[in-house]
Amino acid sequence: MSSAYSMAGVGSVGSVCSADSAGFEDAPAQGSPAQDGPASTPAGDGGPGKRSVSFGAMLAAALPGALRKFDPRAMWHNPVMFIVWVGAAFLTLVGIAQIFDMEMRQGEPIYFTWLVAACLWATVLFANLAESVAEGRGKAQADALRKTRTTTPARRVVGYDETADPDARGPEHGEGPSYIEEIPSSDLRLGDVVVVAEGDLIPGDGDIISGIASVDESAITGESAPVIRESGGDRSAVTGGTRVLSDRIVMRITQKPGESFVDKMIALVEGANRQKTPNEIALNVLLSSLTIIFLVVVLSLNAQAGAVGASVSLTVLLALLVCLIPTTIGALLSAIGIAGMDRLVQRNVLATSGRAIEAAGDVTTLLLDKTGTITYGNRQASAFHPLPGVEQSALVRAAALSSLADSTPEGQSIVALAERMGVHVGEVPGAQPVAFTAETRMSGLDLPGGERIRKGATSAIEAWIAAEGATVEQGVIDAMRDRVDAVSRQGGTPLVVAEQAADRAMRVLGVVQLKDVVKEGLRERFDDLRAMGIRTVMVTGDNPLTAKAIAKEAGVDDFIAEAKPEDKLAYIKAEQAKGQLVAMTGDGTNDAPALAQSDVGVAMNSGTSAAKEAGNMVDLDSDPTKLIDIVRIGKQLLITRGALTTFSIANDIAKYFAIIPAMFMDRFPGLSALNIMGLHSSLSAVLSAVIFNAVIIVALIPLALKGVDYRAESGERLLGRNLKVYGLGGIVAPFVGIWAIDLFVRLIPGL
Incomplete structure (x- = not known):
């Protein structure tokens, strides 16, 4: 890897939501590589869409998208929330029928069914809001990126000759064996050669094949400092929409129209191409199974009540079903996944697949280049x-x-x-x-x-x-x-x-x-990784003696000395054969095989197109140390999903024991002893539980977006902490919340 990367840091980390940085206090934003210019702008400054927005404003902006998601063709993709949608629609029809049929009320106030139906619609709305907020956080950045995609003039070289300068033979007049023609950038095709001079916008993604230039990439990275791009090395890739500030380059287009790096990034931040990961699919299956189990429980409960001469209305049954199925995690699951990808985007990392983020959370071996990653690179x-x-x-x-x-x-x-x-x-x-x-x-x-x-x-x-x-x-x-x-x-x-x-x-x-000075703070960060169960491996071209000494000073677990590209690939395959998940960074064409083989391959934006195509993530700041933070973000995503799943299931169990005694205490006075919260009546208990079920989703949206605070601990300790905090919290919250809501609901006449 090039020694151009000479500064530690996380890179430019703009934030749409100020809570995004939670859990990363020990990884402050620092500058991009020294060769690429001075330190980055502070978080929240500069880059496209990088500004702080209040939570209320985010909800308001996401409301139109949430309302569009009420379409049942969109709802059925989330089985849990689709059942809530069906229940809300059914109760709405029941409420209409009760206006004309007094017997359907079963002794309940006419507005009780309408109140429960409204709460169910609110539950669906809040679930859609959670997903829309997560999707909408990248809209500003996508809009800014889309502006860079507008059609610009391109000077295409016809009959390009690598041995001669295309500008040397009067190309504007078509003289000589090759000449330049000006065409719209939208007409460029894969393999075309174009000339870009000082002040010109680069018309498309490509590799520099001749020349060196200073390039303004602020439209992509948010960095105001120009960077150097040149032919013949690992900093030859340029991105469409960026501007050449000095000199002149000849470049070859490497992407088809509509498939450029900017196009891919727009699709990512808008969530258009986001597909569910295997982990999410498996969790959806679990939630669907729990929903079926609780559906059977509710139906059997009605049958048992009927056997002893007690009847339960359809309104109460549907309310009870919605309270018991895992609506909390069902509503937040998509938001958690989208927010995880968004946290990477806010740190200027483009993940081309959600699987890569989950794999980052499960990584057990980390390959880090010595020069520019572990050391500053300037001896x-x-x-x-x-x-x-x-x-x-x-x-x-x-x-x-x-x-x-x-x-x-x-x-x-x-x-x-x-x-x-x-x-x-x-x-x-x-x-x-x-x-x-x-x-x-x-x-x-x-x-x-x-x-x-x-x-x-x-x-x-x-x-x-x-x-x-x-x-x-x-x-x-x-x-x-x-x-x-x-x-x-x-x-x-x-x-x-x-x-x-x-x-x-x-x-x-x-x-x-x-x-070659080891960067400050890396030993502590490697200690954190070790606490997570991750082995760090330094890759260097140094002799074994030098490599061993630097590895000891930096605190890595292992090293590969005098490493060649095939050595990296062989090491990755050997680790994977042991069942390990491997992450690595790379920027050169010779890194492409190892990037493609690794489970998490982070290519540098300054590197070659081959490297960026081989990896499943691209770091726009070209900061190799960011691999450490990518792993932390991946782990935070998995921990957040696990924590909220624990909270949701504990919540459902607690709601069952909180409202069942109150539901039947009017018909079976002996159950009043189990009404430990002193709920006013069976109807107030049901309505309070439904309201709590909807409100808790909104309360947890910020946590789903920012993620659970991450600590470098073993899996056993993390599980224990989640069970204590979110398991116990999930049990206590319904008792407290339903009791508090019941204090107001009991004031409604007839309840």
């Missing part, structure tokens, strides 16, 4: 280690002189460290700098008197010594290698400094230690 000089018999000042001076022509961050850090140690070097008149190159892996300086200084990798310096025909005592070589090994064991990168005198005599002075 800095941290110490000078002279060999025996060499003055440290001599080593420092030689290292600084050899770095004058080294423009890399490592070389400049050596000069800076030397100056902090009191050794100041300036330009030497007549000296010839030797620049660092990837081939020689050395830099240096040739002084006027014939002295030459070199600094570089151990093997490069040894090769230079051999090429010069010089000899160095074996004891010096052994001492040098000891220093190199010691630096490597500490997780540093060793650079050897040597000088050749005018008489060709060679002298090795010592070793400069470079250190």
Whole structure:
């Protein structure tokens, strides 16, 4: 993975609902990668649709969508709420019939059936509101994204020749073997080559095949700082609707019309393409089964009452059925899933499937690239280690002189460290700098008197010594290698400094230690992951000694040193063969196989199109550390679903024991002893329970949207906490709520 990712952070995390960040206090929003510009805007600033909205305003905005969902063709997809809808419709018809048929009232006030029917309609409305609020939270962002999708002019290259510049032969006039024609961006097709100049909007998704440019991606990410995109690397992908701020690029279109990244994101945030995950389907089956069980219970209850000469009206039976079936979780289930995807979108992560989010919650192995994820990626000089018999000042001076022509961050850090140690070097008149190159892996300086200084990798310096025909005592070589090994064991990168005198005599002075700094706070976050039962694996191209030292300092569980693309793929397959779920990040074409194989593959938006197609999530901020937060969001989604399911089932059981004694105490006075809440009458008890059943859904919508506060604990402790908080809460809440509502309901005449 590219070392371009040099800062830790969660990335731009705009929030439509201020409660969204609950449970993530230890993961503050920080900047995007340093190479991509300065830190992000604060949460709530900048990006499309990223603003705080009150809960009341969210409900009002979602009301039209909730009313549209009353269509039975939409309702039947939620079996539990469909039964409530049928019950409400049936009682409405019964209420109309009771106006004309006094016997149908069975001694109940005429308005009792209407009140219960109204409460059932309210229950359906509140369930639809929960889903509509969750769906509507991405509308503002979708509208902003849709504006970037408008048709723009595109300069398509006809007869593109990779060996020549398409602008070099008067292309506007169609001269030469290739030329440029201007067409609407909607006419572009997969594989077309287009030229985008300074100030132009990029007409579609693609990969840069020539050039480098500064690009404004604020329409997509909400970040005002421009980013660098260039050909030939892992930052070659560009997104349609973004703007080129400088220079000129030639790019190849990689998506068909209507299938661009922006199109996919609009579909996601609007929930148009969201399908139920296997977990949701299984839970729906469970809720349907519970509904059938309670339906049988209610029917048998009526039969038992009739056997002893007591009758129960249809209104009461339907009210009791609705109170007992799991309407709470049935109403909130879709909202929980949509909100989970929305939390990712608000953190600038696009999940192409709901399964990926659930898989993130069950991940057991996390593959993290070292450079830019665990470390900052910019190695800095941290110490000078002279060999025996060499003055440290001599080593420092030689290292600084050899770095004058080294423009890399490592070389400049050596000069800076030397100056902090009191050794100041300036330009030497007549000296010839030797620049660092990837081939020689050395830099240096040739002084006027014939002295030459070199600094570089151990093997490069040894090769230079051999090429010069010089000899160095074996004891010096052994001492040098000891220093190199010691630096490597500490997780540093060793650079050897040597000088050749005018008489060709060679002298090795010592070793400069470079250190890639581990990001602050990662050890604690890895401890949290370990508490969840997740193994962290560092992937690096470093040698095993360096990799082991950095892995120990960062606190990861395992590492893969000198890793090649096939090594990542093999490791993932081996973990999956053990029954583990694996997550990883990647940005290059060589990462695509591993991203496709992993259960959660997070591709960087700055990476290649192949990587983004292979992964099932795309991080718009291109921040590899966000993988940790994706796992937390996935776990929070599963925990929220489990907590509210526990609350709902406990709620139903409590309502059964809360209202059954009150329902029959008029006919069986002996049951009054079980009416521990002192409910006024059987009718007031039923109506209070129905009202509570509707109101509790609204009360739980904010919790479904923001998610249950997440703590890094083992599964057993999380289950125990949920049973205590939500299980016990689900039992207590109906007793308190129904009793409080009954205090007002009893004031209605006739009840």
